[in-house]
Amino acid sequence: MTAESTNPDNHETHRHGYDFAAVEAKWQRHWLAGAIFAARNDAARRKAYVLDMFPYPSGAGLHVGHPEGYTATDIYCRYLRMTGHDVLHPMGWDAFGLPAEQYAIKTGTHPAITTRANVATFRKQIQALGFSYDWNREVDTTDPGYYKWTQWIFLQLFKRGLAYTAEVPVNWCPALGTVLANEEVIDGKSERGAHPVVRMPMRQWMLRITAYAERLLGDLDGLQWPEGIKAQQRTWIGRSEGAEVDFAIEGGLGVLRVYTTRPDTLFGSTYMVVAPEHPLVEAMTTDDRRGEVQAYVAAARSRSDRERTDDSRQKTGVFCGRMAIHPCTGAPIPIWVADYVLGGYGTGAIMAVPAHDSRDFAFARAYELPIRQVVSPTGQPLPEPLQAAYTDDGVALDSGPFTGLPTAQFKRAIAAWLVERGLGEPKVHWKLRDWVFSRQRYWGEPIPIFYPVVERDGTALQHGQLQPSDVAQLIAQGAARLDYERPMPVPETELPLRLPQTDDFAPTGNPEPPLAKCHAWRYFTQQGAWYARETNTMPQWAGSCWYYLRYLDPNNEAALASPEAIARWLPVDLYVGGAEHAVLHLLYARFWHKVLFDCGVVHQAEPFQRLVNQGMILGEDGEKMSKSRGNVINPDAMLQVFGADAFRLYEMFMGPLEAVKPWATAGLHGTRRFLNRVWALFDKPVVDAPADDATLRALHKTIAKVGDDTRELRLNTAIAAMMALLNDLVRLPNLPRSVAEPFVLILAPYAPHLSEELWERLGHCASLAWQPWPAHDPALCVDDTVEIPVQVNGKLRGKVVVAKDTAAAELERVALADPQVAKWTADKVVAKVIVVPGRMVSVVVK
């Protein structure tokens, strides 16, 4: 008996089982104080790098979704330690981001202070769940020691020509005086206050992720990732094979180049469309159409991407007045300007084939343009008028020399034909765009770039007696400007480029970032000349792109991680997190990893070998948890009532890790009861006598199953198996040590606090965290006798109990002799008997 259960002051907890609050606090202290889970590093042992997607430490604290993935990886890691692995299992904070900055603007509290407080809350909450993280490796993306290396990676990108600036539209909200992120803009209005938002071009940093499109696509094949995530990334990258074709523009205006994936429908092209931003729009527009076209282009420009791509919108466009010459038939076809063609994809111009493209079909219908069939399933035209575009492959018709060719052959033939005549060529295009990398925000990593300050005539602004604020004034007055054509990298030795301390996070009132107001930080002299720092900061994705590398060697000041640590731990063997990061985070991180691979920093092409998405936990009403629905479950409250072990167990017992599943607090009573029953089991005398055969078999089967299930992350069925074993053990008069010890050990990854306590009670002084996983005896995992179902004409009619290795002939004899079976075979002719020894007997009668 322990002190808890005999202490009269503790009768409350005794009645409900053991004092889990005391036990859990005790072991959490013990693990932390002894750094029990510091990653061991012995090159002779197998390594495992198990990673959770690190959280953004929001002010709201942990929700029940966070511990779902964390518990799964914790169980897995504890299992791996017991099976002889060196395990790297770290945790950290993705702490740059919008909410802290918005809070700062509202309250004046510096984001660093908010962040520190939130991190402390998160750490405490996570530790209260007893996870076996190596806390010596905690990282925080807002720590200058961390973002020094985020900036360093940016410089590598810059040096390789993968970071560049371009004029890109941003969402500028004049009423709020700030630039908004896409997700802060809803239907062209600001999320807060519903003020109008205008799109205006601004100089932005871009990352050339498109240069890696081919590799980002190809390398997906070798990854152990959910099919859905791979499919999403493939779609996002959007490789498309087709051809570019030149159409001559009437009036000697050169050629209009289009991209199509269906060059086989070339003969069906009855008009052309260029995007409103196409460079030739101006030149192609005839004078009588100019007013109309200009108005259309202006209207299109003011529309947001979202509006323009709204599917339900009626297609619009204007005829520019000019005709193109069909390269095959020589027929003149009209050139239209319409915003259903996107400027940023392909060549920004298409040949419209209304008979075989649903968008062109809709447009042709609306503007009464001709529709010409050139493909059909059989090569015979479908009845006209067509009700919809026929977009499948088929056989060509009315296509000159190509008539009668199946689509695939046609595509090959026309490609050669186009190349031969210099009219076009096969071409691959990608949907993936370069990554807009700058944000007009304070709370992010400063981009380590600066520009010369020059006078009106372009000569360097000399130091003189100027102060930074004077320089700012000169620029404001137009007497000086930044030479954005000459971006210069901050020397690596000067990293980190720290965020300036400031209390002024308020929007600037113009599209410039808040850092533009930090004159003393922004303007500096070097060899007598003035320079100005970049004032855009990096997006939140930056820090999360490479954090898995910093964990390897978090305090290294000379490199982002030592070559030894990189060689030892990479790649990440298991990465667990939410599916909401299917595309962006996982694609960006893969991109950076490949760049670092090309830099020779890392040695695998891919960072994350195996990926698992935990399913969302819904509210008790089956709806997504949200404050407005009032169905949010607070994990702290659950821990208070049920304890960490019961909470962990419940989250895993709810169902498969990947599944979306509703919360049910009632279910926690089940896991709480289970743990109490385990505790009560040890009230039985622990004896050194051997266990009976049935118990031994049940134990060994359970050890095998829990091991298998844990490796496969089928944690729900592993728990069910341990519950079933307990149901057997409680019936025993006493508890053989040879059963008690393995049982505690297999339970340990799942309910580590209780297990440590029981392990100690069994007389062990060291933590069980590094105990070997109990071995199971395969001979004890099968029964000597088995119950064999007997089917007659496919229906279960009887069961016979036989020795497990009963031969087929004997099994058949016993089965047919069984009275229950005989009842169904009497008066019938046995036509066939299928015997699967050890499994079942199936009798066919007539």
Add this chain to the structure above:
RNA sequence: GUCGGAAUGGCGGAAUGGUAGACGCCGCGGACUUAAAAUCCGCUGAGUGAAGACUCGUACGGGUUCAAGUCCCGUUUCCGACACCA
């Protein structure tokens, strides 16, 4: 629309093509208690039956097989992602 996933008792879920519903929740009955809670024992897919037992049953319609929740074809519904990318 496209892509990915799912559909099994009152609920969460389990089932290498081979005894559907393990395990748990809820519920019901019983023991203990002055009583309740907690705990322990038992029952718990639907239907027929006194019982032995039988019939039906894994979204729907077909098919393959001695045997289908599981494999194949088609349909419906739900969830998630993408969505004018030519």
